[in-house]
Amino acid sequence: MYRTDHGSTITAATTVPKELVHKRAVEEVLLTGWEPTGPDTYRVTARWPRVRAALAAGGGLYDPMLLVETVRQSFPLLSHAAFDVPLGHHLVWDRFSFALVPELLLVDRPADQDWDDIRLDVVCQDVVRRGNRVCALTLSYMISRAGEPLATAQTRFTVQAPAIYRRLRAERADAAEMMARAVTPGPPIRAARPDAATSQDVALSATDHARRWQLRVDTSHPVYFDHPVDHVPGALLLDACRQAAQAIAPSAPVLAVAMECVFTSYVELDEPCLVEAARLPRDPAGRDRIGVTLHQGPETASCSTVVTVVPHPDNPTR
Incomplete structure (x- = not known):
């Protein structure tokens, strides 16, 4: 798994609020912003740390798990910020897939750049609501790095209120x-x-x-x-x-x-x-x-x- 560079200059001001991606440490937050681009479509931006992330995969490459974590952080971000899912609700994965262009994992940017800018164009599909609350969602992604197509991804997850989750998890809650x-x-x-x-x-x-x-x-x-x-x-x-x-x-x-x-x-x-x-x-x-x-x-x-x-x-x- 990738590790972010805890010695970098990343701050809360350069990322989305850590609570929205279910993280405690701001240095683990990869996402920098989001905006709607149409009905149930969004653009999410991220930055990848060049140093430790590259070392993890060897050969001057970003670790593919960094892509996974970037996409994973977008689930709670969009759930809370775009679909008004309250903090404290649980997101439960049903399925996840990705396919990437390996050549675009190469860390080949100028040495004076600490970060690579990543863009996720997201389409929300098959939205299931119970009353006014979203309870299931499919997200499809087109992901680019410096304007070049890097990967596609898709996920389906459900949203569970704390009381329901505690009941389902019983003694393991x-x-x-x-x-x-x-x-x-x-x-x-x-x-x-x-x-x-x-x-x-x-x-x-x-x-x-x-x-x-x-x-x-x-x-x-x-x-x-x-x-x-x-x-x-x-x-x-x-x-x-x-x-x-x-x-x-x-x-x-x-x-x-x-x-x-x-x-x-x-x-x-x-x-x-x-x-x-x-x-x-x-x-x-x-x-x-x-x-x-x-x-x-x-x-x-x-x-x-x-x-x-x-x-x-x-x-x-x-």
Whole structure:
């Protein structure tokens, strides 16, 4: 996962209010503004920190997870600012996908520029309301960097009022208690993140099966656990899927250029979670695809993802 540069000059004045993107630390806020561009269409602006974000992916590239986090921050921003969802309501992911142009992840801007400007043009679709309140929403994105098309993305999520959420989560509704009960993370496997700066960024721990791992949940991670949560964050699940694909890709190291993810249940902090990966047929462009599922228990997967990868620029077999 990317890390923002905590030594930068970013301030609350240069970003949207941190509460609107569900962050406590202003240095983790990537979004800088938003405006309506038409009926249920919006433009969201962001800035990417050039230094640590680039180092995370190696080869002078931005980490694809930085794109994921940029899009993720736009969910609460638009929910609260554009659709009047009250603060304290919970946004629950149903599905998420993206596809990006890997060449545009290169950090090739002048050295005196600390940031890259990112623009997200968002179309809101299939809006479901209960009374005057939005309770489900699909967002489709065209994302550009310096005016060049960088990526597309789409997500569907539901909105739950605090009372409903507490009832659904029952004895697991208390975030502080669940954080205290989190499973101790096992030893990291470097094959999942050979470029990781610290073990915090490795989301997988080995099991006795070559293509099965235990999810590592390090609640001290400054990005995933910027504030207490009662379940494993969806962004960490996506990173675990990306890392599982890295671990079994036929031509490692690789770069994730597309993901299609369906979330079917919460991944709990206090139970072990298994991550399993299998190679799939290549896509029409000849790119490798890996299917990844996350399980807590023997039945329905909590999260199912298809990850499309290409050889990383650092890959010597490229």
